[in-house]
Amino acid sequence: MTRAWNFSAGPATLPLEVLQQVREDLPEWHGIGASIMEVSHRGKAFSGVIEAAQADLRELLAIPEDYEVLFLQGGQTLQFAQVPMNLLAGRSADYLVTGAWSQKAHREAARIGKARLVASTEENGKFLRLPDIDALKFDENAAYCHLCTNETIHGVEVHEAYEAKLFEAISAAAPGVSLVADMSSHILSRPLDVRRYGLLSAGAQKNIGPSGMTLVIVRKALLGRAAAGTPTILDYRNQADNGSMLNTPPAFAIYVAGLVFQWLKAQGGLDAMAAINREKAKRLYAAIDNSEGFYKNPVDVACRSSMNVPFTLPSVALEAQFVQASEAAGFIGLKGHKSVGGIRASLYNAVPLEAVQALVRFMEDFRETWRRRGASR
Amino acid sequence: MTRAWNFSAGPATLPLEVLQQVREDLPEWHGIGASIMEVSHRGKAFSGVIEAAQADLRELLAIPEDYEVLFLQGGQTLQFAQVPMNLLAGRSADYLVTGAWSQKAHREAARIGKARLVASTEENGKFLRLPDIDALKFDENAAYCHLCTNETIHGVEVHEAYEAKLFEAISAAAPGVSLVADMSSHILSRPLDVRRYGLLSAGAQKNIGPSGMTLVIVRKALLGRAAAGTPTILDYRNQADNGSMLNTPPAFAIYVAGLVFQWLKAQGGLDAMAAINREKAKRLYAAIDNSEGFYKNPVDVACRSSMNVPFTLPSVALEAQFVQASEAAGFIGLKGHKSVGGIRASLYNAVPLEAVQALVRFMEDFRETWRRRGASR
Numbered sequence: 124m125t126r127a128w129n130f131s132a133g134p135a136t137l138p139l140e141v142l143q144q145v146r147e148d149l150p151e152w153h154g155i156g157a158s159i160m161e162v163s164h165r166g167k168a169f170s171g172v173i174e175a176a177q178a179d180l181r182e183l184l185a186i187p188e189d190y191e192v193l194f195l196q197g198g199q200t201l202q203f204a205q206v207p208m209n210l211l212a213g214r215s216a217d218y219l220v221t222g223a224w225s226q227k228a229h230r231e232a233a234r235i236g237k238a239r240l241v242a243s244t245e246e247n248g249k250f251l252r253l254p255d256i257d258a259l260k261f262d263e264n265a266a267y268c269h270l271c272t273n274e275t276i277h278g279v280e281v282h283e284a285y286e287a288k289l290f291e292a293i294s295a296a297a298p299g300v301s302l303v304a305d306m307s308s309h310i311l312s313r314p315l316d317v318r319r320y321g322l323l324s325a326g327a328q329k330n331i332g333p334s335g336m337t338l339v340i341v342r343k344a345l346l347g348r349a350a351a352g353t354p355t356i357l358d359y360r361n362q363a364d365n366g367s368m369l370n371t372p373p374a375f376a377i378y379v380a381g382l383v384f385q386w387l388k389a390q391g392g393l394d395a396m397a398a399i400n401r402e403k404a405k406r407l408y409a410a411i412d413n414s415e416g417f418y419k420n421p422v423d424v425a426c427r428s429s430m431n432v433p434f435t436l437p438s439v440a441l442e443a444q445f446v447q448a449s450e451a452a453g454f455i456g457l458k459g460h461k462s463v464g465g466i467r468a469s470l471y472n473a474v475p476l477e478a479v480q481a482l483v484r485f486m487e488d489f490r491e492t493w494r495r496r497g498a499s500r
Numbered sequence: 501m502t503r504a505w506n507f508s509a510g511p512a513t514l515p516l517e518v519l520q521q522v523r524e525d526l527p528e529w530h531g532i533g534a535s536i537m538e539v540s541h542r543g544k545a546f547s548g549v550i551e552a553a554q555a556d557l558r559e560l561l562a563i564p565e566d567y568e569v570l571f572l573q574g575g576q577t578l579q580f581a582q583v584p585m586n587l588l589a590g591r592s593a594d595y596l597v598t599g600a601w602s603q604k605a606h607r608e609a610a611r612i613g614k615a616r617l618v619a620s621t622e623e624n625g626k627f628l629r630l631p632d633i634d635a636l637k638f639d640e641n642a643a644y645c646h647l648c649t650n651e652t653i654h655g656v657e658v659h660e661a662y663e664a665k666l667f668e669a670i671s672a673a674a675p676g677v678s679l680v681a682d683m684s685s686h687i688l689s690r691p692l693d694v695r696r697y698g699l700l701s702a703g704a705q706k707n708i709g710p711s712g713m714t715l716v717i718v719r720k721a722l723l724g725r726a727a728a729g730t731p732t733i734l735d736y737r738n739q740a741d742n743g744s745m746l747n748t749p750p751a752f753a754i755y756v757a758g759l760v761f762q763w764l765k766a767q768g769g770l771d772a773m774a775a776i777n778r779e780k781a782k783r784l785y786a787a788i789d790n791s792e793g794f795y796k797n798p799v800d801v802a803c804r805s806s807m808n809v810p811f812t813l814p815s816v817a818l819e820a821q822f823v824q825a826s827e828a829a830g831f832i833g834l835k836g837h838k839s840v841g842g843i844r845a846s847l848y849n850a851v852p853l854e855a856v857q858a859l860v861r862f863m864e865d866f867r868e869t870w871r872r873r874g875a876s877r
Binding site: 157356 | 502503504506508509510511512513514516519520522523526527528532533534535537538539540541542543546573574575576577578580581582585608611612703705710711712713729731732733734746747748749750751752753756830832833838
């Protein structure tokens with residue numbers, strides 16, 4: 124039995140310790156005579172699991188008391204609809220489009236109500252940067268302002284400095300307007316000032332746990348605005364009033380997420396994770412930038428993602444060879460998203476530094492082999 | 501390590517063989533270097549898992565080619581909204597109310613569009629029977645006619661004979677109107693003629709697998725009628741067009757469901773399961789009916805559920821003692837639903853005959869102890 128170096132974009136690698144614990148908890152969890160998947164979500168065993176998961180997450184992200192933490196279903200894609208259903212309240216919302224995911228969010232909101240495009244960084248079908256904050260014109264009467272803080276496909280990330288500046292800008296220009304963010308692919312990768320957001324959400328399958336659970340953190344003051352006809356279960360207020368258990372929750376996914384939160388605490392929390400994540404990204408981008416143009420990442424250096432690193436090779440044929448050779452060498456998940464091609468390495472929390480070191484060595488070897496072949500021709 | 505006799509209503513017990521396979525597949529599935537939770541849902545490994553699960557389910561239920569099989573999220577509670585969003589198309593739908601779940605379905609549909617009550621069997625807050633089919637007046641122009649074929653809380657089930665007669669009645673009185681059913685708590689417990697339904701759905705956490713997955717089987721001709729503004733991801737057509745993977749699916753739940761389907765085939769399929777389930781129900785109802793009134797199940801004998809058996813004892817205090825003593829004796833999940841109290845034993849596919857035999861013995865012993873105590877006073 125061997126574990127591959129897994130760079131999948133999501134569903135993504137989980138900490139080995141977490142998987143071992145899941146294995147140990149089968150077929151019986153903590154002496155209760157059943158696994159945690161097989162008991163009432165209202166019983167003592169599972170109540171303890173979900174409460175601990177919420178408490179650990181609150182601690183990790185320092186979530187203030189006036190925010191609800193919800194564990195829902197449907198993925199971030201359902202959030203693209205659920206956010207406007209809950210928050211528009213007949214008004215218009217502002218959208219920043221910086222990649223495929225924020226574009227989807229904007230289009231979905233426009234199907235449900237009024238969604239204004241504040242800025243799009245799309246140029247010739249590519250997304251390579253974040254918009255100039257000073258040039259943004261916010262709608263003072265907007266229901267909220269939506270962004271995606273890490274574009275999984277395009278590898279564009281809102282880092283702390285940009286985030287702080289954006290928050291200051293919107294607070295000054297549109298004081299009543301809350302930021303709402305899709306943080307699916309970088310939540311928990313660094314400390315976060317939750318107060319900068321009215322709502323933030325994330326599909327679990329990158330940095331939280333297995334797919335099938337969606338995290339929503341929402342300021343309590345924003346609850347209770349859902350449009351008439353919103354399905355009962357999609358009204359955040361109803362889920363908040365019922366501790367995320369208006370109906371049967373995705374129990375296994377919540378249990379594994381809870382184990383991941385414990386693992387993150389054991390690693391030293393988000394400051395420690397941020398330091399490791401910075402180091403991982405630094406090494407991979409250095410390998411790309413020092414490859415004499417063999418590997419290329421086109422994203423503006425200031426907003427290169429530390430979680431998702433897309434890069435290209437000199438030809439599509441070489442990229443296919445790279446993927447094939449990487450799989451033979453024990454790597455998983457390096458093929459780029461089908462919409463953009465190329466290569467993508469996702470460096471989520473559970474990807475260890477050793478995996479990145481191995482990838483960098485592989486990239487150097489692959490380039491060296493290619494160079495020698497060229498020389499011999 | 502001991503497994504308890506688990507009579508939970510859902511999340512419910514899973515076959516031990518399935519749990520052992522899940523354990524064996526951790527941390528690595530089939531030599532791919534990762535667990536099945538950690539790889540792309542578009543990759544070869546998971547594609548194989550979801551395709552096999554769908555094929556096995558099609559075989560088990562003999563699902564015709566003109567029906568789509570969807571593995572979704574949100575639970576049956578989301579279906580209560582998703583069904584009218586997709587099928588009403590500006591018309592009215594008929595609802596049969598025979599317990600708490602069909603009542604919820606009716607109320608949710610009435611929030612979204614027009615939902616007419618065809619019949620309710622509620623009497624003094626109780627649901628003890630199914631409506632007289634000959635007295636039902638169907639709306640010929642209804643978008644569909646909704647029922648819950650097994651009421652998990654009230655223990656009222658639509659058995660084959662009633663189902664056949666209902667289908668004949670609606671086919672005669674309202675030929676264009678499809679039956680739509682919530683089958684959450686008895687799907688896969690017996691063979692089913694899918695053609696009787698336009699759509700049927702089920703939360704997974706009873707007879708399918710862990711919570712977090714919802715099964716929808718829908719006639720293709722009914723797709724493409726979703727109301728404007730329906731979230732993209734909640735339009736069945738979009739999920740059908742994308743093989744249930746418009747976004748990341750609940751991969752682990754689908755994988756375990758697939759193992760359950762394999763297990764069902766190994767047991768001999770649904771004819772074999774129906775025979776065992778009949779035997780289990782027969783023994784438990786006999787224990788109730790032969791208890792000289794100590795245990796009581798009030799449901800009309802013709803529609804007593806073979807999956808969920810609610811019963812009462814002479815007093816609430818005795819019921820509390822029963823639950824406590826049952827837990828001490830190694831049983832799980834016998835406490836009745838909070839809305840109705842009493843005791844409930846759920847006899848899903850994964851509950852073996854031995855568990856029912858053990859429960860019957862426990863019930864006899866409990867009554868004998870009570871009788872002797874009474875005699876000694």
